Amino acid sequence: MKKFYVASSFKNIEAVRYVSNHLENKGYLHTYDWTKNRKIEEGKTTSLKVLMEIGQQEIKAVGESDFVVILLPGGKGTHIELGIALGQKKKIFLYSKDGSINNIEKTSTFYHLPEVEKCYGTLEELVNKIAASENLTSRF
Incomplete structure (x- = not known):
């Protein structure tokens, strides 16, 4: 069973849930669903200790995943998770x-790597594209 992690910003929680639920329904295993973290959901990540704990869970989840889904727009955490995955x-x-990731004024060099x-x-097309991918394990 392939494992996945979804990274995005707080403002995309519903999109993250949509992608996660649909991938799970297709038989994939979600390594960590940060949207279910009550403190995140309530916007109450007021403690540095809580932030550290969440960060540790997210690093572990990226490491355990076979593939990572990045939903843009994302915040700084999203881009850190992208870097960890790379x-x-x-x-x-x-x-x-x-398709704004191809806008030369707004893009990142890391968006255009072979990985x-x-x-x-x-989002439905995204889920279908992931499910149709024949080789989700690391090729690099």
């Missing part, structure tokens, strides 16, 4: 609804 040679699905599969369109 450093661990994970397969990455980078999602941008409108990164750029995805556009609807």
